[in-house]
Amino acid sequence: MSERTTVCGTPPTAFGAATAVTPRRCLLVCCGTGCRANNAMGLADALEAAARDAGLDVTVSSDAPQIKRTGCNGFCENGPIVKVHPDDISYYKVKPEDAEPIIASLGNEPVARLLYRGEMRQRLTRQIDNPFYAHQQKLALRNIGEIDPLVIADYVAAGGYQALKKALQMSSEQIVEEVIASGLRGRGGAGFPTGIKWQTAAGYPAKPKYVICNGDEGDPGAFMDRSILEGDPHSVIEGLTIAALAIQAEQGFLYIRDEYGLALSNIAAAIAVAEADGYLGDDICGSGRKLRLEIVRGGGAFVCGESTALMASIEGRVGEPRAKYVRSAEKGLWGQPTVLNNVETLANIPYIILNGGAEFAKIGTAGSTGTKVFSLVGKVNRTGLIEVPMGASLRHMIYDIGGGIKRDRPFKAVQTGGPSGGCIPEGQLDLAVDFDTLDAEGAMMGSGGMIVMDEHDCMVEVARYYVKLLAEESCGKCTPCREGLRQMLGILTDITEGRGQVGDIELLERICATMTAASLCALGKTAANPVLSTIRHFRDEYQAHIRDRSCPAGVCPALTVYVIDAEKCTSCGACSRACPVGIVSGEKKVPYSIQSEKCIACGSCRDACRFDAVIAMRKEEVA
Amino acid sequence: MGEKLIISIDGKACACEKGEYLLQVARRNGIFIPSLCNHEGLEGLGACRLCIVEVTRGGRTQTVVSCIYPVEAEIEVQTQTNSIVEQRSVIVALLARLAPQSQTIAQMAKFMGADLPRLAERPGGDKCILCGLCVVACEQVGTGAIAKVNRGVEKEIATPYHRPSAECIGCTACANVCPTGQIEYQQDEQGVTIWGRYFDYVACAACGKQFATAAAWEFSALSSASEAASVGVGADAGADAGAGAGAGAGAIGQGRTGVVADADALPAPPLCPECQRQQVAEWLASSSGRYGNVRVAMKELAGE
Ligand SMILES: Cc1cc2nc3c(=O)[nH]c(=O)nc-3n(C[C@H](O)[C@H](O)[C@H](O)COP(=O)(O)O)c2cc1C
Ligand code: SF4
Ligand code: SF4
Ligand code: SF4
Ligand code: FES
Ligand code: FES
Numbered sequence: 001m002s003e004r005t006t007v008c009g010t011p012p013t014a015f016g017a018a019t020a021v022t023p024r025r026c027l028l029v030c031c032g033t034g035c036r037a038n039n040a041m042g043l044a045d046a047l048e049a050a051a052r053d054a055g056l057d058v059t060v061s062s063d064a065p066q067i068k069r070t071g072c073n074g075f076c077e078n079g080p081i082v083k084v085h086p087d088d089i090s091y092y093k094v095k096p097e098d099a100e101p102i103i104a105s106l107g108n109e110p111v112a113r114l115l116y117r118g119e120m121r122q123r124l125t126r127q128i129d130n131p132f133y134a135h136q137q138k139l140a141l142r143n144i145g146e147i148d149p150l151v152i153a154d155y156v157a158a159g160g161y162q163a164l165k166k167a168l169q170m171s172s173e174q175i176v177e178e179v180i181a182s183g184l185r186g187r188g189g190a191g192f193p194t195g196i197k198w199q200t201a202a203g204y205p206a207k208p209k210y211v212i213c214n215g216d217e218g219d220p221g222a223f224m225d226r227s228i229l230e231g232d233p234h235s236v237i238e239g240l241t242i243a244a245l246a247i248q249a250e251q252g253f254l255y256i257r258d259e260y261g262l263a264l265s266n267i268a269a270a271i272a273v274a275e276a277d278g279y280l281g282d283d284i285c286g287s288g289r290k291l292r293l294e295i296v297r298g299g300g301a302f303v304c305g306e307s308t309a310l311m312a313s314i315e316g317r318v319g320e321p322r323a324k325y326v327r328s329a330e331k332g333l334w335g336q337p338t339v340l341n342n343v344e345t346l347a348n349i350p351y352i353i354l355n356g357g358a359e360f361a362k363i364g365t366a367g368s369t370g371t372k373v374f375s376l377v378g379k380v381n382r383t384g385l386i387e388v389p390m391g392a393s394l395r396h397m398i399y400d401i402g403g404g405i406k407r408d409r410p411f412k413a414v415q416t417g418g419p420s421g422g423c424i425p426e427g428q429l430d431l432a433v434d435f436d437t438l439d440a441e442g443a444m445m446g447s448g449g450m451i452v453m454d455e456h457d458c459m460v461e462v463a464r465y466y467v468k469l470l471a472e473e474s475c476g477k478c479t480p481c482r483e484g485l486r487q488m489l490g491i492l493t494d495i496t497e498g499r500g501q502v503g504d505i506e507l508l509e510r511i512c513a514t515m516t517a518a519s520l521c522a523l524g525k526t527a528a529n530p531v532l533s534t535i536r537h538f539r540d541e542y543q544a545h546i547r548d549r550s551c552p553a554g555v556c557p558a559l560t561v562y563v564i565d566a567e568k569c570t571s572c573g574a575c576s577r578a579c580p581v582g583i584v585s586g587e588k589k590v591p592y593s594i595q596s597e598k599c600i601a602c603g604s605c606r607d608a609c610r611f612d613a614v615i616a617m618r619k620e621e622v623a
Numbered sequence: 624m625g626e627k628l629i630i631s632i633d634g635k636a637c638a639c640e641k642g643e644y645l646l647q648v649a650r651r652n653g654i655f656i657p658s659l660c661n662h663e664g665l666e667g668l669g670a671c672r673l674c675i676v677e678v679t680r681g682g683r684t685q686t687v688v689s690c691i692y693p694v695e696a697e698i699e700v701q702t703q704t705n706s707i708v709e710q711r712s713v714i715v716a717l718l719a720r721l722a723p724q725s726q727t728i729a730q731m732a733k734f735m736g737a738d739l740p741r742l743a744e745r746p747g748g749d750k751c752i753l754c755g756l757c758v759v760a761c762e763q764v765g766t767g768a769i770a771k772v773n774r775g776v777e778k779e780i781a782t783p784y785h786r787p788s789a790e791c792i793g794c795t796a797c798a799n800v801c802p803t804g805q806i807e808y809q810q811d812e813q814g815v816t817i818w819g820r821y822f823d824y825v826a827c828a829a830c831g832k833q834f835a836t837a838a839a840w841e842f843s844a845l846s847s848a849s850e851a852a853s854v855g856v857g858a859d860a861g862a863d864a865g866a867g868a869g870a871g872a873g874a875i876g877q878g879r880t881g882v883v884a885d886a887d888a889l890p891a892p893p894l895c896p897e898c899q900r901q902q903v904a905e906w907l908a909s910s911s912g913r914y915g916n917v918r919v920a921m922k923e924l925a926g927e
Pocket of ligand 6: 659660661668669670671672673675688690691
């Protein structure tokens, strides 16, 4: 195995066993997809240049700082992020021109203006002081943002591949037992117990067997798997290799969506170096065990993330699901015993093997152990990728981590679980989130999408939006899903456009029930969630659309016009500047007004007004 | 397979073999379960979802599609519970809007009392219920001339780019399996029109009967010639003698019967299935002195 340069700072502690190396100062530049879009790579180059200009040689081991390009820190809206170790300083929204002052400040006072500002506008130096990070517990994301994903020595120094070495000393049964004891459930959505899946596949004698990593991540807005593949590819490879040892597979696949360019290149590089260093290939760590990994690029259809469709796609057939009366663990890829796991599921495996299943099971709730990564977006003050123990409440995530609702508006609902998840209302904010509580709410864990909505979101429109997406993304093979979605989309569109009829709600419920019971795969079986959960919690809103031709949230353009409340208007003109069709006019000291007949009800003026002077009205009333 | 099981369907005890599909077992026992996308001899699709039933196994009840549900244990099956009847009726009502031109579906809907007038008809909807059986039939033929294109609500059955398919051989297998009669074809004295193309018939060289399209005959002649070659080569490699002989006879029969007279002239004169069978029989009888068994004969034919 090749010797590589040492890793910087204090490695994350999930593995405890990190060997102390000479603490060399290190600048961790976030180069995940989000920060790259804001020129993080240019920033990293600028930092290197600034260090050279300051007479520091960053390339060789010396007293000079090392500059590392890491994966995503999860707080992309405040990127690019630079962390200085071991001083534990975090900078946000850093630009290339900030490189010089940062280098100059090393060893002295931090650059104050680049620090995060707390709720009282105070400057926060350490990452842990930042409320976005303070409440997180990182397990699956343990290394991301802390190591250079392209440097295997970083991963090894952070405790990487220790679990693999340990697993090589264990029998297949022992590995499976450890994973069963951990209580780990699949993070890809369904929450199936991972250990049981492995045990089933291990029990079939047929060879060859296969392991597959599901990196298709089709949920719009979700990026947890991308982030792990980009920022810590070795953790996925290690997890997948341990799965292969457990079921005695010698061939594995990583199915990754084609758009994930950086994830694809990082995982390919990681596989190559892991093979070169003997962690993969024909003789894993000198044990004589084999594993070959191959990357398959997913064509991008949402349904291809479904296990049987994914396997069909790897086999080169049309990506359509098949009935699962025979489990993939018995007859999966090419009819052979196969284990398919999600990226995040696999990233947890090394921790479990190294620390023991029991240790992992201490985290989270009884039925859902460990942590979960969520992508928290929508109308919250702080958005991003967060990891919390299972059982954390919605309120904790939205208010403590997310910093509450933008502009202090009232919270309305949170949509969890991706397109076929459900909406959870305010009354359930204290729900302790895990697989079972979400299911019971008619929502679901899905991949961990969490979209926060406020009073300006129309729940009928939300349902329509997801139904439209699903109608386009369903594979179209079976009747209830394809035709049910087609008809529900028609009805929901009618309702949002003022053509709803009495009886529509009941009809939607009937179609939903049939889809749930009779669809072929989980897409169709869960596609009713966005409709049923909004009907359940916001029936009034449906009724207002149907009976009164009114959209209470002031969103549906066919039912809404905006007017300006002359009492509240301060004539600041923000609405006028925001209007895309230029129909808001006024002048200083005179209240502004909207030409209602031309209003497209986009809501831009209402969002722009800081005095709540723009109000949505029923179109019929104004006309 | 082989293990016998007794299952209960709507209270009736039904004998079956382990692994048999539930719909088959029900049919054999005279229990009617509606189905659309199932055709004997073709791989089950589980697409229309009409054949749903409730299966109770080990105390757990599950809704399954009977056409592809393999019986693995002594289960209890209910084909007419309230929820099954309701779901089937919603499915048929949905299909009726998808395929407003189909009489089959309209009758089914009427029979079940399934009508949801609030639902919109699919614009341009014809008789097709998008079950995909035709595609499977075409794949089975080996041509792959038609396919399911697009996904979700945009799904449709089509030839590549909606143009007459170069692969199609006019065999009409797709039309014959279609449960709603969506795929039409017109026959005249000389040939048949299907999927926008006209196919000439070919007459049997022996009896003169028009028995297939020329394209279909050529297609089967070509594919069985290559099959015969590969079977010939592989015949000694431990292949089960019965199977080898069967496949071989078929291959000879379909493809190169004419070889008796002129082994190298291709294509051989077309023969209808009956005449083929007769010729093979005669030829085998006359050459039994020379050839000990069919496999040796095949090897010779394959040019070894
Ligand atoms: C429509 C649909 C899309 C899915 N997409 C994904 C996906 O993008 N990634 C994923 O890991 N699992 C996805 N799943 C879940 C997989 O079918 C499967 O349950 C999972 O990959 C198994 O891994 P796990 O047990 O580790 O969660 C999807 C399921 C459905 C029904
Ligand atoms: S439920 Fe939807 S996605 Fe799944 S097989 Fe049926 S049509 Fe395809
Ligand atoms: S007629 Fe053409 S499309 Fe139909 S099954 Fe035969 S080859 Fe396929
Ligand atoms: S044409 Fe007929 S067989 Fe083909 S999908 Fe349509 S209904 Fe099914
Ligand atoms: S990419 Fe830098 S925080 Fe996400
Ligand atoms: S006949 Fe069983 S699903 Fe169509």
